């Protein structure tokens with residue numbers, strides 16, 4: 421049975437685990453900023469665990485065919501040939517994907533959506549994570565920059581995004597934007613209760629409406645109706661799923677889209693990405709062993 425070293429590197433933490441089948445055998449977590457050299461750090465874990473067959477890594481940035489193109493929030497992870505360097509040291513197969521691909525693999529499996537040709541996923545966390553599957557294929561784009569939904573420009577929005585551009589969706593729809601709103605408008609109570617304490621506040625309505633609009637943009641372009649919605653913000657207590665569903669339906673182009681709308685809200689456990697890393701690795705091995 422394949423043993424996979426799953427590694428999920430986020431803006432703040434790196435989490436790794438050894439996964440066999442769907443069992444996560446051990447998990448550890450470290451602050452991403454405490455890692456000086458990712459090649460060395462990951463190679464050491466692999467060499468300390470010789471039972472591992474594959475190393476499956478998710479990163480918070482852009483990946484093109486397992487090469488790292490751009491990681492805005494973890495400077496030292498901008499190692500274009502990370503895969504080759506770790507493979508050289510460990511002699512193990514290394515796979516690198518965008519972090520949301522790990523979650524998506526896990527969600528497709530647990531929701532039994534693997535055979536659905538059209539699925540869109542929206543993970544609303546610190547930013548907006550998006551995965552597009554159309555005609556049975558995950559859309560990656562010419563350079564790996566597809567599905568950067570958080571960075572579509574929004575009319576009337578002149579905020580500067582972490583990516584350096586002006587007006588990106590993420591500056592108004594994201595956990596970061598919600599936290600800023602909470603502080604700048606001096607909303608009462610705890611941030612974690614914002615959707616309960618302020619459920620009728622016009623600013624919360626605007627936030628959900630903005631999220632609905634960007635989802636509707638993607639649905640109207642792609643004519644896809646099966647959605648996965650998750651991430652830290654969508655899992656906050658009192659998150660208004662019903663309101664989001666209604667607002668979303670109000671922006672859809674056709675009756676077919678509205679009638680077919682099938683939204684799966686998913687929980688947000690750190691184990692999800694570990695199991696997803698293992699699923700992606702097994703899929704890769706299966707595909708490549710038949711060639």
Ligand SMILES: [Zn+2]
Pocket residue numbers: 570571581582583584585588590
């Ligand atoms: Zn941006």
